[in-house]
Amino acid sequence: MTQVIDPTRDQILAFCSEEPVERVFLEDVARRGQGRFTGVEKDGRLVALCHTGANVVPSGRGCGAFADEAVRARARMLIGEQGAVSDLWEAVRRNLPAPREDRPRQPVYTISEAPEPGESGLRPAQLADLDLLVPACAHAHEVELGINPLARDADGFRWRTRTQIEEGRSWLWAEGGVILFKAEASAWTPEAVQLQQVWTDPVARGTGNGSRGLRDLIRFLLVRTPRVCLFVRADNDAAIKLYDSVGMQHVLDYRSVLL
Amino acid sequence: MRELIVARHAESRLNLDNVLNGDPSLRVPLTDLGRRQARALGTSVGPVELVAHTAFDRTRETAELAWPGMPTLMVPELNEISFGRWEGTRWSDGYEAWVGESGPEDECPGGGESRVAAVRRYVHGYRTLLGRGEERIALVAHGAPVRYLLLAAAGKRPIALLEHVLPAEPHEVGRGELERAIAVLAGWTANPSF
Numbered sequence: 060m061t062q063v064i065d066p067t068r069d070q071i072l073a074f075c076s077e078e079p080v081e082r083v084f085l086e087d088v089a090r091r092g093q094g095r096f097t098g099v100e101k102d103g104r105l106v107a108l109c110h111t112g113a114n115v116v117p118s119g120r121g122c123g124a125f126a127d128e129a130v131r132a133r134a135r136m137l138i139g140e141q142g143a144v145s146d147l148w149e150a151v152r153r154n155l156p157a158p159r160e161d162r163p164r165q166p167v168y169t170i171s172e173a174p175e176p177g178e179s180g181l182r183p184a185q186l187a188d189l190d191l192l193v194p195a196c197a198h199a200h201e202v203e204l205g206i207n208p209l210a211r212d213a214d215g216f217r218w219r220t221r222t223q224i225e226e227g228r229s230w231l232w233a234e235g236g237v238i239l240f241k242a243e244a245s246a247w248t249p250e251a252v253q254l255q256q257v258w259t260d261p262v263a264r265g266t267g268n269g270s271r272g273l274r275d276l277i278r279f280l281l282v283r284t285p286r287v288c289l290f291v292r293a294d295n296d297a298a299i300k301l302y303d304s305v306g307m308q309h310v311l312d313y314r315s316v317l318l
Numbered sequence: 319m320r321e322l323i324v325a326r327h328a329e330s331r332l333n334l335d336n337v338l339n340g341d342p343s344l345r346v347p348l349t350d351l352g353r354r355q356a357r358a359l360g361t362s363v364g365p366v367e368l369v370a371h372t373a374f375d376r377t378r379e380t381a382e383l384a385w386p387g388m389p390t391l392m393v394p395e396l397n398e399i400s401f402g403r404w405e406g407t408r409w410s411d412g413y414e415a416w417v418g419e420s421g422p423e424d425e426c427p428g429g430g431e432s433r434v435a436a437v438r439r440y441v442h443g444y445r446t447l448l449g450r451g452e453e454r455i456a457l458v459a460h461g462a463p464v465r466y467l468l469l470a471a472a473g474k475r476p477i478a479l480l481e482h483v484l485p486a487e488p489h490e491v492g493r494g495e496l497e498r499a500i501a502v503l504a505g506w507t508a509n510p511s512f
Binding site: 068094095225 | 340405
């Protein structure tokens, strides 16, 4: 028998442990106690899960069951494993506005073996780097989501960038005031770290800086977690080439529906 | 730390609708009234050496408006309690009834927290502030961590249904009171009851 339930924390973590890369964000927010989870239980076992926060993130089989949650949430984006988002989107599309953008087949990459050292100057970001990082993070955010966060909420974005630094989730390699490589962790669990906003200043691209910085960051993280993962826009050929080149494996696809 | 001035954040947009929000990823700004309350808070309290706030926009915005330009410290352990299935609903939509019926160690359905888990966090957060070198610290947090602290500073253990905390109203807590409050709260988490 299938039913929609309010899952316990143990149920959520058990479900996430089945797919630690695909569900890394869900596990991270569950461990932080953030937002609201709804589940689908079948024969006593959780088979689907949905997190409702700033975004709606479904996972598992039968995610159309979360339609009411998704409509109520008035979220900015549906994002997650392609099949789960597709099931949910089909169930809610008549009750939500036309999407600003639909991005199917966003490859998810993962790596669990350390690549060759990049011998870059990668280091954890510090608060003194904030002025350098804010415009870089904003540029990366705009490339990924099509919205300039500094135009919408400059103070809030600066604070979130600062929070990432304070939480030890931000790394960079900078020389002479130019960012040769930077990235942040968007989710961190005992099983995987998910990176976001991987970025090199446009004036420093095309010379291997991205590869060197990313290889060193992966090596740094793999000492602390079994896997490093990320996802990328399907049309970002340069990034996909970079992830392939450092040995990351394309393991599944996400879909993002931006509202 | 010699003196802690604690306050609940100023009025936010969600306060107008009495909507519960325990998820810091949702951006909730202060209202015009809230911004005035925040500035008045800073004026009435006067200078401090450090302004602590939680991971929620409404506490950060209150802190920065009250004491512009002062050093800040985020203490996520003092975040609002996580409301699970009642996130985004009104107090009277079900959470109030659940609080009345549940025990302190019962996990809030839908990925939320028990009261014991939240108070454990608060103890950790208040210990962080107690260990700071600044003499006079302001903290802008949420109703529950502020009310639990004030109760415990008076020697009272946590209760299920808390008295409302007015927005942006300062409460002074001395070092000895904070130490006592931490001891009361930590003791309660080891042997909780309502």
